Each structure stands twice: as structure tokens, then as C-alpha cells.
Amino acid sequence: MRKDSATPFHGMVGAFLDMMRAERNASLNTCAAYARDLENAALFLARRRTDLADAREDDLRAYLQSQRSFAPRTQARRLSSLKQFYRFLCSEKYRAEDPTRALDAPKMGRALPKYLSEKDVRALLKAAASHPGDEGVRLRAMVELVYASGLRVSELMGLPVSGVLFDRCVVLVRGKGDKERMVPLGEPAIEALKAWLPVRKGWLGERASPYLFPSFSSRRAAPMTRQRFFQILKALACTAGLDPRRLSPHVIRHAFATHLIEHGADLRSVQSMLGHADIATTQIYTHLANDKLARTLAEHHPLAQARLGKGGGS
Numbered sequence: 001m002r003k004d005s006a007t008p009f010h011g012m013v014g015a016f017l018d019m020m021r022a023e024r025n026a027s028l029n030t031c032a033a034y035a036r037d038l039e040n041a042a043l044f045l046a047r048r049r050t051d052l053a054d055a056r057e058d059d060l061r062a063y064l065q066s067q068r069s070f071a072p073r074t075q076a077r078r079l080s081s082l083k084q085f086y087r088f089l090c091s092e093k094y095r096a097e098d099p100t101r102a103l104d105a106p107k108m109g110r111a112l113p114k115y116l117s118e119k120d121v122r123a124l125l126k127a128a129a130s131h132p133g134d135e136g137v138r139l140r141a142m143v144e145l146v147y148a149s150g151l152r153v154s155e156l157m158g159l160p161v162s163g164v165l166f167d168r169c170v171v172l173v174r175g176k177g178d179k180e181r182m183v184p185l186g187e188p189a190i191e192a193l194k195a196w197l198p199v200r201k202g203w204l205g206e207r208a209s210p211y212l213f214p215s216f217s218s219r220r221a222a223p224m225t226r227q228r229f230f231q232i233l234k235a236l237a238c239t240a241g242l243d244p245r246r247l248s249p250h251v252i253r254h255a256f257a258t259h260l261i262e263h264g265a266d267l268r269s270v271q272s273m274l275g276h277a278d279i280a281t282t283q284i285y286t287h288l289a290n291d292k293l294a295r296t297l298a299e300h301h302p303l304a305q306a307r308l309g310k311g312g313g314s
Helices: 009-024 026-049 055-065 072-091 116-128 133-149 153-157 187-204 226-239 251-262 267-275 284-299 302-312
Strands: 170-173 182-186
Touching: 009 072, 026 055, 026 072, 055 072, 116 133, 116 226, 116 251, 133 153, 133 170, 133 187, 133 226, 133 251, 153 226, 153 251, 170 226, 182 267, 226 251, 251 267, 251 284
Parallel strands: none
Antiparallel strands: 170 182
């Protein structure tokens, strides 16, 4: 570490996060995750009487060993946070060497995302449409919009009213890295949103808010919180007869992408609508579609049926 530096450790972390926002366009959620990971490591190292900024490779190996009870993805993310932090310290001449250079992330199998079947989605939309009162109007608008567009929950919460272009039947989304994309909307989503706007106006009263789904429990012009939307979805899952543990905004996003590919959408179009920077991220949905095709073939192909019948002794 550079000995003549008067910058305290927390200032280095702050400077690192500022760099991630300014130079890498990292979102506030991403920066908050980096901060949590670095704090987690710093607390462990403090018990070894070592400052995070001065940690050696052996210190960090001990820290990573202590994280073995967590999922491989969590371990990999925490190591990634450390690697980026120490690279920053080296680039700023706070350290001469990167102590994470020889550290490897745990091996991970590629997990297929959870998603809903088309039958599950129909049950979900039916339950939302049957929900009574103004809250039901809002609920249907939110679920229809997420399934029609594949928005991330952060994008949904931050979506302004002006982001829905009704005359063009599209939604204009500002996603990761502050990149804008345009996603087409089907008629059910457009109609649900049109029904929601007068209800929204009545709920707001004299208050003003730019958000399509504002918070009504806050006097500030704030959007609905992610936590509140999660709660609403869990309750909706119970009404629809689905396991609430299987339902989240991201699961609906996965359903959007998977169902598009199952019905013949090309990968580049799905990539554009999801806002993926790398098409390799989108390709995971082809595996889901292929798995479904394989199951369909096994269940319905006449040769497969003949084998089943022979194996069953009929």
C-alpha cells in the first residue's frame, strides 16, 4: 500500500464505487452488492487483525475458505468483487501487487433459470384479472407488462409513465449501463395499462409522480419498492394455485424469453428485448426450449410410446 496516502480505507472503497459508477456505468444495485461483499471480507479480515487494503494472498485464501458453505455463485461473486477492488487499488498506485491474481473462482455448473409454463402464466393472469377493486387493476397492469416485455424488476419500478408509447404499442426502457431499448407490447398489456392510468391518477390525487407505478405509502415522488412487488406476487401465486416460492419478477422475465423462443422467435430479437449485452446470456433459453422439445418427443412420439408400452408389459 502507498505509505504516503492519507486516504482512509472507507475512502478507497468509496473511490472504487465512484469509479464503477462513472467509468463502468454500474447501477446503484450493483454498487451496493460490491459494497456488501467488500464489507463481508473486511469483517473477516479484521478478526485476523488485517485491513482489507493490506490483505495478502494467504489472508484472502482463508477468507474464501470460510465462504465454502455458500453457493458457488455467491463465492464467485465475492471473489469477483475483491478482484475488481484490488485491480483498482493497483491502478491507483495504492498497492504494488494484486493479491487476488492467483485466486480462482469455484467451478459452477450452468444452472437453468426457473420459469413458468404457459399454463402457469395463464393461471397467474387470470388470478390478477379477478382481483377486486383498484388494486386488481394495478396488479393486472403490472403482471401483463412484465410478461409482455420481460422487464427486470428494477426497470419496472423505475419506469416513468412517459416510457409507455401507447400510439406505437412499445415501452421505452432504460436498463443496465443506462442503455435504452424499445420493447413492443401486445394488446392485453396495452389495454391493462390504459385501464390503470385513470386509477393511478385518482390514487395520487394532488401529488405528482413520474413513475408508472408510484409508491402510495410515501409522500415523496418515489416508485413502488421491489420488496412490495415481491410481496404482491407471492400473494398472487397463492390465489393462482402456484407455489409462491417459484414466483418472482425474474421468473416471469424468464417465462417471457422462454415462451418467445419456444414459439419461434430468433435469438437476436430476444436478446434485444431482454437488454442482454452478450447473446451468450440469451442462449440459456434455447436450452430450456430444447429440454421441453425432448420431453414432448419422449412423451408423444409413436416409437417412444411403443417402447413405453413394451417396457410396461402391455
